[in-house]
Amino acid sequence: MNELIDHIKARFPIYDVIESQPGQIFVSLEASKLIPMITSLKTNHGFTVLVIFTAVDWIEDDKFQITYVLNNPKEKQDLGIRVFIHRDDATMESIHHLWKHAATFQRELKEMFGIDFPGSPGVDDPFLLEGWDNIPPMRRDFDTKKYSEETYFPRPGRETNDPATFMKQTLYPDD
Amino acid sequence: MFPEADEQGMPVLDLDSQKYIKIWQGPNHPGVTGNMSLELTISGDEIMHAKTHVGYLHRGFEKLFERRRYIQCFPTCIRMCVPEPDINEYNLARGTELLAGIDVPPMADWIRMLVLEMARLQVLLRMVPGQAGTIGLGLGAQWGLYYRELILDRFEELTGGRIYHMYILPGGVRGLLPDGFKDRLEDNLKKVESFMKDIDRLIYSNAVFKKRTKGIGIIPNDWIEPYGITGPVARAAGYQTDIRLDYPYLFYNQLEFDYNLEHESDVFARFRVRRKDVDTTVDLLRQIMAKMPDKGDFKAETPNVLHWKVPKGETIVRCESSRGEYTFYMVADGSMYPRRINLRGPSYTHAVAVLEKLLINANISDVSPIMVSLATCPPEIER
Numbered sequence: 001m002n003e004l005i006d007h008i009k010a011r012f013p014i015y016d017v018i019e020s021q022p023g024q025i026f027v028s029l030e031a032s033k034l035i036p037m038i039t040s041l042k043t044n045h046g047f048t049v050l051v052i053f054t055a056v057d058w059i060e061d062d063k064f065q066i067t068y069v070l071n072n073p074k075e076k077q078d079l080g081i082r083v084f085i086h087r088d089d090a091t092m093e094s095i096h097h098l099w100k101h102a103a104t105f106q107r108e109l110k111e112m113f114g115i116d117f118p119g120s121p122g123v124d125d126p127f128l129l130e131g132w133d134n135i136p137p138m139r140r141d142f143d144t145k146k147y148s149e150e151t152y153f154p155r156p157g158r159e160t161n162d163p164a165t166f167m168k169q170t171l172y173p174d175d
Numbered sequence: 176m177f178p179e180a181d182e183q184g185m186p187v188l189d190l191d192s193q194k195y196i197k198i199w200q201g202p203n204h205p206g207v208t209g210n211m212s213l214e215l216t217i218s219g220d221e222i223m224h225a226k227t228h229v230g231y232l233h234r235g236f237e238k239l240f241e242r243r244r245y246i247q248c249f250p251t252c253i254r255m256c257v258p259e260p261d262i263n264e265y266n267l268a269r270g271t272e273l274l275a276g277i278d279v280p281p282m283a284d285w286i287r288m289l290v291l292e293m294a295r296l297q298v299l300l301r302m303v304p305g306q307a308g309t310i311g312l313g314l315g316a317q318w319g320l321y322y323r324e325l326i327l328d329r330f331e332e333l334t335g336g337r338i339y340h341m342y343i344l345p346g347g348v349r350g351l352l353p354d355g356f357k358d359r360l361e362d363n364l365k366k367v368e369s370f371m372k373d374i375d376r377l378i379y380s381n382a383v384f385k386k387r388t389k390g391i392g393i394i395p396n397d398w399i400e401p402y403g404i405t406g407p408v409a410r411a412a413g414y415q416t417d418i419r420l421d422y423p424y425l426f427y428n429q430l431e432f433d434y435n436l437e438h439e440s441d442v443f444a445r446f447r448v449r450r451k452d453v454d455t456t457v458d459l460l461r462q463i464m465a466k467m468p469d470k471g472d473f474k475a476e477t478p479n480v481l482h483w484k485v486p487k488g489e490t491i492v493r494c495e496s497s498r499g500e501y502t503f504y505m506v507a508d509g510s511m512y513p514r515r516i517n518l519r520g521p522s523y524t525h526a527v528a529v530l531e532k533l534l535i536n537a538n539i540s541d542v543s544p545i546m547v548s549l550a551t552c553p554p555e556i557e558r
Contacts, residue, residue: 018488020273020488020489020490020491021273021490023422024490024491026489048400049400049403050403051403051491051493051500051502051519052491052502052504052517052519054504054515054517054519056506056514056515057515067489067504069491069504073400073416073421076421076422078491080489080491099401099402099403100398100401100402100528100532101401101402101403101523101524101527101528101529103528104523104524104527104528126230127229127230128229128230128233128557129230129233130230137235137238138237138238140241144235144238144242
């Protein structure tokens with residue numbers, strides 16, 4: 001695995017190389033270099049399986065981390081590649097030409113994080129949410145509680161009590 | 176060429192030409208697994224185009240994880256797969272342990288392995304006899320449910336719950352096996368073995384079943400890696416994959432078993448692989464009971480779970496479920512709450528990319544057997 005990392009390091013500007021488990025390494029890379037590197041890993045180094053393709057919202061740094069975990073089934077190795085893109089301009093190159101099921105992941109990321117993958121088949125089709133008109137729900141600034149309070153009205157006849165006051169009144173009404 | 180294709184190779188399906196009809200199979204349909212639906216464009220009884228629609232079960236689990244402490248994620252994560260919840264518990268517990276650097280006592284790992292194999296057996300007891308229900312042979316499914324209940328009895332005895340157990344926790348498990356548990360489980364395994372002989376006669380020797388399942392839904396070998404196909408579906412195409420053997424976790428490297436392979440890659444081959452999986456699981460359960468220690472520490476010391484700050488890091492954890500590779504990607508940011516937990520289950524590709532492609536030119540009556548042979552499970556797509 002270390003030989004592979006040295007080999008990649010000579011060709012691509014990877015940084016933050018971390019071995020999280022034996023046979024499992026995570027590296028970071030500039031977003032513009034992703035497609036050449038991932039193509040090279042697939043065609044020359046046997047990383048033929050795409051296991052994980054997801055995003056993490058680092059809202060405090062104003063960035064999205066997109067993680068691609070590739071697997072080499074012959075050598076039993078996993079390589080996680082992290083790329084960081086700005087939240088305001090969330091666009092990433094598509095990898096649907098490399099893996100057939102990548103289009104499904106990209107469709108979900110477009111819907112859930114608002115990350116666009118131009119050219120990916122059906123990327124604008126709704127995946128889980130039809131008629132969604134709010135900010136993408138997996139972004140950390142999407143407030144689920146506020147959304148449900150605004151969207152779903154409480155049924156009439158139900159009242160809300162503060163737990164501490166309510167229990168005090170129920171248990172010790174004379175105090 | 177029928178139907179005609181456009182420049183991008185997509186079929187041109189003009190519904191006004193009266194050659195095609197669009198019908199929906201699901202979300203409420205006896206032949207559909209779970210809450211998903213298929214939008215089928217058919218000509219006669221041949222499928223021209225298929226599109227999977229999911230979203231009927233979306234409960235935002237991955238979003239909820241971000242607002243919950245690690246221990247609070249357990250009651251949520253098990254609901255991501257109703258028939259086999261223990262794989263979620265194991266992956267989440269193992270991921271937390273890896274991020275926090277906790278070593279689990281050997282006894283806990285043996286019990287975890289026992290629980291995971293019991294979970295596999297109970298789901299196979301529902302799946303293997305039930306698969307013939309898709310072509311109208313529903314008897315096996317009814318028989319199978321009884322034998323599944325026997326395994327659920329053991330779960331109830333061990334964990335207190337029948338379906339959702341929450342038995343595997345970060346650091347270990349919640350307790351040791353009760354007295355006489357192994358004998359009662361062995362008794363159940365004998366009954367299961369004798370029942371599987373009935374299933375062989377009822378289903379696998381049935382001429383109608385063979386005629387309906389052989390030669391349909393063939394997945395070519397060169398689809399496996401580009402589509403990310405895993406588990407029994409890949410093994411039915413002769414592709415050697417089993418996370419228990421490829422990336423041994425727990426003590427699977429101390430057990431003796433092999434890949435259950437078939438080569439025809441049709442619906443019957445996938446059903447055959449699952450049938451062999453039942454025998455393997457029964458055998459593994461016996462090996463585990465014979466090799467596991469009787470007593471020992473079953474839980475490592477962990478910090479107070481309500482104030483547990485897991486160090487910053489990321490990891491992936493995978494295990495073999497009854498349907499294929501089940502992977503968690505976990506990112507911790509050093510706080511008490513996980514930054515991101517992402518699940519990638521086998522259905523994510525099987526039910527969307529693979530199924531949409533596999534159904535083209537299939538007969539409409541073969542939709543259910545093909546779908547069930549892929550063991551699609553919508554909750555793990557929607558999370």
